[in-house]
């Protein structure tokens with residue numbers, strides 16, 4: 402059993418050792434000093450306050466995992482107020498991920514997280530962009546537009 406070091410911990414203390422994440426750098430017992438619940442809460446709060454850093458760390462993780470080239474730094478993460486694709490507001494410092502959340506886009510998706518190849522756009526635009534080329538987006542857009550405007554005319 403072990404006490405969570407967070408004074409404001411809302412768990413019943415002491416807690417089972419399974420409630421503590423492993424930490425290589427911990428000298429004492431190889432476990433982190435805060436319980437999983439407090440660590441998780443703390444990480445979530447940190448991410449809300451540091452959206453640029455959170456985006457950078459997530460990208461670095463992904464690049465490593467998927468063996469994508471990576472050389473961007475925090476200066477390359479610039480969150481605009483408005484999505485350059487859709488014109489909708491980009492809202493940072495929010496708890497939940499929504500259409501309006503900032504999302505890191507690789508301009509040329511085959512290229513990596515390389516300086517000059519990244520841009521923050523809305524999560525909605527990034528999700529929609531996914532795997533299609535610019536030409537394919539136009540083709541789909543044209544047909545969607547044609548079909549829906551026909552429908553509107555016919556009522």
Ligand SMILES: [Zn+2]
Pocket residue numbers: 405406407410411412435436437438439440
């Ligand atoms: Zn705790």
